[in-house]
Amino acid sequence: xxxxxxxxxxxxxxxxxxxxxxxxxxxxxxxxxxxxxxxxxxxxxxxxxxxxxxxxxxxxxxxxxxxxxxxxxxxxxxxxxxxxxxxxxxxxxxxxxxxxxxxxxxxxxxxxxxxxxxxxxxxxxxxxxxxxxxxxxxxxxxxxxxxxxxxxxxxxxxxxxxxxxxxxxxxxxxxxxxxxxxxxxxxxxxxxxxxxxxxxxxxxxxxxxxxxxxxxxxxxxxxxxxxxxxxxxxxxxxxxxxxxxxxxxxx
Amino acid sequence: xxxxxxxxxxxxxxxxxxxxxxxxxxxxxxxxxxxxxxxxxxxxxxxxxxxxxxxxxxxxxxxxxxxxxxxxxxxxxxxxxxxxxxxxxxxxxxxxxxxxxxxxxxxxxxxxxxxxxxxxxxxxxxxxxxxxxxxxxxxxxxxxxxxxxxxxxxxxxxxxxxxxxxxxxxxxxxxxxxxxxxxxxxxxxxxxxxxxxxxxxxxxxxxxxxxxxxxxxxxxxxxxxxxxxxxxxxxxxxxxxxxxxxxxxxxxxxxxxxxxxxxxxxxxxxxxxxxxxxxxxxxxxxxxxxxxxxxxxxxxxxxxxxxxxxxxxxxxxxxxxxxxxxxxxxxxxxxxxxxxxxxxxxxxxxxxxxxxxxxxxxxxxxxxxxxxxxxxxxxxxxxxxxxxxxxxxx
Numbered sequence: 002x003x004x005x006x007x008x009x010x011x012x013x014x015x016x017x018x019x020x021x022x023x024x025x026x027x028x029x030x031x032x033x034x035x036x037x038x039x040x041x042x043x044x045x046x047x048x049x050x051x052x053x054x055x056x057x058x059x060x061x062x063x064x065x066x067x068x069x070x071x072x073x074x075x076x077x078x079x080x081x082x083x084x085x086x087x088x089x090x091x092x093x094x095x096x097x098x099x100x101x102x103x104x105x106x107x108x109x110x111x112x113x114x115x116x117x118x119x120x121x122x123x124x125x126x127x128x129x130x131x132x133x134x135x136x137x138x139x140x141x142x143x144x145x146x147x148x149x150x151x152x153x154x155x156x157x158x159x160x161x162x163x164x165x166x167x168x169x170x171x172x173x174x175x176x177x178x179x180x181x182x183x184x185x186x187x188x189x190x191x192x193x194x195x196x197x198x199x200x201x202x203x204x205x206x207x208x209x210x211x212x213x214x215x216x217x218x219x220x221x222x223x224x225x226x227x228x229x230x231x232x233x234x235x236x237x238x239x240x241x242x243x244x245x246x247x248x249x250x251x252x
Numbered sequence: 253x254x255x256x257x258x259x260x261x262x263x264x265x266x267x268x269x270x271x272x273x274x275x276x277x278x279x280x281x282x283x284x285x286x287x288x289x290x291x292x293x294x295x296x297x298x299x300x301x302x303x304x305x306x307x308x309x310x311x312x313x314x315x316x317x318x319x320x321x322x323x324x325x326x327x328x329x330x331x332x333x334x335x336x337x338x339x340x341x342x343x344x345x346x347x348x349x350x351x352x353x354x355x356x357x358x359x360x361x362x363x364x365x366x367x368x369x370x371x372x373x374x375x376x377x378x379x380x381x382x383x384x385x386x387x388x389x390x391x392x393x394x395x396x397x398x399x400x401x402x403x404x405x406x407x408x409x410x411x412x413x414x415x416x417x418x419x420x421x422x423x424x425x426x427x428x429x430x431x432x433x434x435x436x437x438x439x440x441x442x443x444x445x446x447x448x449x450x451x452x453x454x455x456x457x458x459x460x461x462x463x464x465x466x467x468x469x470x471x472x473x474x475x476x477x478x479x480x481x482x483x484x485x486x487x488x489x490x491x492x493x494x495x496x497x498x499x500x501x502x503x504x505x506x507x508x509x510x511x512x513x514x515x516x517x518x519x520x521x522x523x524x525x526x527x528x529x530x531x532x533x534x535x536x537x538x539x540x541x542x543x544x545x546x547x548x549x550x551x552x553x554x555x556x557x558x559x560x561x562x563x564x565x566x567x568x569x570x571x572x573x574x575x576x577x578x579x580x581x582x583x584x585x586x587x588x589x590x591x592x593x594x595x596x597x598x599x600x601x602x603x604x605x606x607x608x609x610x611x612x613x614x615x616x617x618x619x620x621x622x623x624x625x626x627x628x629x630x631x632x633x634x635x636x637x638x639x640x641x642x643x644x645x646x
Contacts, residue, residue, distance in 0.1 A: 048417065048549040049535060051429040052273040058416050070547040095271055096534045100548030121273035122534065126261070146274035150436050155277075173275050173436040 004040065004088065004166050004222065006201050011223025012214070012251055013203060014230050015042040015092065017060035018077070019069025021234050026077045030085045032240050036247035038087065042119065042225065045074050045093035052121050054177030056228045060235075071101045075109045082114040090144065092119040103132050107139035117142035117165050125158065133162075148173045149189045153196065160198045167202040169193060169221060177228035178207050190220035214250050226250065256501040256568070256577055262450025265574060267541075267567035270449035271534045275433040279441075280537075282356065284451050290355050291348075291458065303347050304462065307380070308337045310344075312463075314470035314626070319598040326619035329480070330601070330629045331467055333492065340604065340631030341460060341492045342373035346442055348459035350377040353440035360384045360439045364414075364428040366393055366421030366488075367558030368400025369631065370444030375409035385409040388427040390420035393558065400635065418552045421562055425536050445489025446566030449537030453494075453566045460495025467626055468499055475624055482617070484509040485628040486609040487580070488524070488560035490569040492630035497578070507579065509617075510569060511609045513555030514582035524553035524561045527573045527580040535563065540570040556585040556639065557605040559631070583612035589643050591615075592633060604631030605639060 004011060014033050018026045030041055046061035046069055053061070074091075081089065091110060098106045098120060110118065118141055123132070128143060136143050142165035147156055150173055159167060171186060172178065193202060204217035205225035217224035233239055233246050253259070262268050262284070270280055290296055304310040313332045321328040333341035346363075353361060361378050363385070365371030371387040378385035387404055391413040394401055404411050417423040425447075432441045446453040446460075464483075472478040483500055485493035487510040500506040515523040523529060526543055533542035535550055543551040543563040555561040565573075572578035583591070592608035595601055603611065607630045619625070633640065640646060 049422065049426050051426050051536075052275065052433065054430075055416070062417070065549060072547070094534075096542075096544070096550075097548035099534060100531075100544065100546065122271045122537070124270060124272060124274075124277070127269055127271065148275050148277075148436075150278040151274060152278075170275065174434050175275075175430045178434070 004201055006222070008201055008222040010218045011039040011203065012247070013040045013042055013223060013225040014038050015044060015225055015227035016230055016234060017044040017046055017057065017064050018074050019046060019064030019067045020060040020231070021063065021239065023067040023069060023073070024077065026074065027081070027084055028240060029234070030089070032243045033247065034085050034087050036244045037251055038247055039223065040088040040090070041085070042090045042092045045069070045071055045091060045097060047094040047097055050094060052175055054175045054228060056177050056231050060231045071097050071106065075113060078113040078115070088116040089114070090117045090119055091115050095120050095123045104135050107135050107141045110141050111139040115141070117144055119144045119168060121146060125162065129162070144168050146170055147193070149186070156193070156196060156198070160200055163200045165200070166222070167198065167200050169202045169204045171204055171207040171217065174206055176206055179209060194220055211250055211252060254502050256572060258450065258454040258568070264568045264571035267539050267570040268450055268453060269539050270537055271539060272449045272537045273433070275436065276429070276449070279432060279436060280449050283455070286356065287352065287451050287455050290352055296351055296355065299351055300348060304344070308343050308347065309335065310462065311466040311470070312336060314467055314474065316474065317599050320595065323598065324614045324617070324619055325621050326623045326625045328614070328625045328627060329471070330627055331463060331496065333463060333628060333630045334601070334603065334607070334632035338373050338376055339634060340369050340373070341463060341495060342370045342444060343376065344462055344495065345444065345456050345459040345491060346370070346373040346377045349440070349442040350381050350383070353383070353442070354381065356440060358438060358440035360386070360435065361442055362386045362388070362428050362431050362439055363442045363444060364388050364421065364424040365444065366390070366424065366561065367635065368393070368397040368404070369559060369635065371409070371411070372400050372403045374442050375404040375407040378409060379407040386431065387411050388414050388424040388431070390414045390418070390424050392419045393421065393424070397558065420552070422550065422552070429536065445491040445562070446494040446568060447489045447536055447538060447564060453538065453568055456491055457494040457498060457568060460491050461498035463492065463495035463628060464497065464499035471624070471626070479503050479506050480624040480626045482507045482509060482623055482625040484511065484610045484613060484625065486511050486560060486606050486630060487565060487569060488513070488562045488606065489564070490566040492628050494566060494568060496628040497572070501577070508572065508577065509613060510578050510580045511613045512580060512582040513557055513560035513588070513609055514584045515554040515556070517584055518582055522554035524555040524563070525582040526563065526565045528582060530564070538567045540564050540567045541573065557588065557609065559604070559606040560609065581613055581616070583609045587612040592640065593644060601629070602633035603629055604633050605636045607631055
């Protein structure tokens with residue numbers, strides 16, 4: 002599966018690696034693919050996740066207590082491509098990547114077959130100045146975020162740096178706030194659509210159910226569900242709940 | 253341009269920058285683009301200086317501590333930031349930032365606080381200007397620092413408990429950043445130290461630089477020379493030290509001594525000696541030196557002094573440390589408490605436990621008798637009476 006400008010109604014799911022249990026990562030990924038999810042974002046936990054609301058903060062805390070680290074995650078993902086065919090992105094904060102070594106990180110991503118990364122606190126300037134060649138050598142797409150406050154000039158810049166898709170935030174918010182598609186956000190989504198960007202865009206943050214998923218995908222090539230799915234993982238025996246949760250979203 | 257000051261990209265050597273999610277970019281960019289220009293406006297300068305004089309009570313005295321001098325065999329001066337309104341140097345920064353926030357058209361102020369000193373200083377300037385104020389404070393710190401919580405409430409601030417992570421200063425900072433993400437238009441975040449994304453480390457250092465600016469003038473009139481041999485200050489995030497060092501950075505003959513909190517001992521596992529224990533990393537928007545695990549998870553620091561138990565230091569300090577311009581040392585809880593009691597007995601001044609860390613290093617300096625030394629007495633000890641009482645069974 003390729004995410005491109007003609008993609009329509011793609012569903013991506015975010016979940017935190019190492020949550021609810023240390024070794025649940027691959028099982029969850031497999032079940033999501035079998036349930037019809039189009040691509041995955043696997044979060045690697047950090048002690049200070051400033052862009053996240055309480056649900057994902059909690060999952061990160063539990064994952065860290067369970068012993069999740071980048072090293073453990075890459076070990077778990079060693080046979081990723083035997084089990085999972087859909088695109089997989091790693092999402093997390095910059096400091097663990099810096100300690101792992103940016104080059105080691107990109108190489109490890111490439112070796113296990115990860116398609117790209119989303120590192121919200123690695124800004125464009127630092128990416129370009131310090132790290133872009135390392136990502137490119139390893140063919141790892143680094144995905145940038147756009148918010149309703151991002152200027153047109155900056156969106157164009159992001160579009161030019163992007164090799165995969167642009168991650169459009171539904172609102173200026175931390176994760177887990179409910180999306181309310183008001184006139185304001187419709188204007189914003191339309192504004193982006195009319196910019197005729199080179200890259201496809203996917204809407205994330207605040208997508209929690211069929212209604213918000215449909216609203217988002219009316220404008221974007223796809224949408225990402227994070228917090229609402231992490232809440233499913235908090236329940237008993239979550240794997241059995243996944244097919245229905247995904248089915249309800251895509252019905 | 254001094255090689256120890258921030259460059260036009262927001263870096264001090266390899267440290268600094270603005271490692272922030274896109275959601276914070278417009279607010280931070282606005283500050284980056286406008287802070288210097290606003291600080292240069294005559295009306296800003298005039299109001300800032302007037303408030304520092306009439307409201308804060310500046311200039312703060314430079315006091316020649318004679319009995320302390322005799323004990324340590326040097327001519328020791330104390331820069332009396334403890335005499336400022338609200339009891340510490342923190343107010344220099346909050347006055348500056350509230351004037352900046354007004355000129356940026358912001359209606360709502362947020363801040364983080366550990367022990368509550370910066371929270372009180374922020375609530376104070378918000379009362380002064382009639383602006384809404386929300387202070388994030390770790391749930392555990394709220395319990396430990398009830399008088400400061402009461403002060404903030406009396407001044408009309410809302411104190412919100414940070415319940416994530418370790419429920420202390422680091423998490424209060426995370427909560428403040430999350431608030432700023434969710435309120436991207438009308439809110440200004442008054443960071444309390446020389447940390448955070450560019451331009452905060454520079455912005456806060458500039459507002460605190462009044463400390464060394466006055467010191468130079470006062471030294472000249474007291475000693476005939478505007479530079480001392482040694483300048484000493486405690487470092488948590490590092491704002492009083494940044495202000496105390498600021499106008500001496502390019503006088504390479506002036507020794508800069510920064511004293512971190514070693515808690516129960518540097519290698520006890522309960523310490524906040526960041527430069528000794530930390531590694532290069534990114535936290536709260538800047539690249540600096542950080543106490544962390546090998547996996548890059550931030551480690552919770554410890555010090556008896558709530559103002560020093562921060563797991564990082566400002567990027568300028570990281571650069572002064574790495575370049576060798578500053579000497580970064582540490583003092584334990586016990587050394588600081590003894591130094592605090594000693595100053596009280598010798599000079600009749602009860603220092604904040606933070607400032608006591610700077611004083612505690614005097615005994616390790618082995619002065620030869622003719623050095624001129626300035627110690628930044630960053631805050632007064634009223635807030636620490638409970639700690640002093642427990643520690644010395646008073």
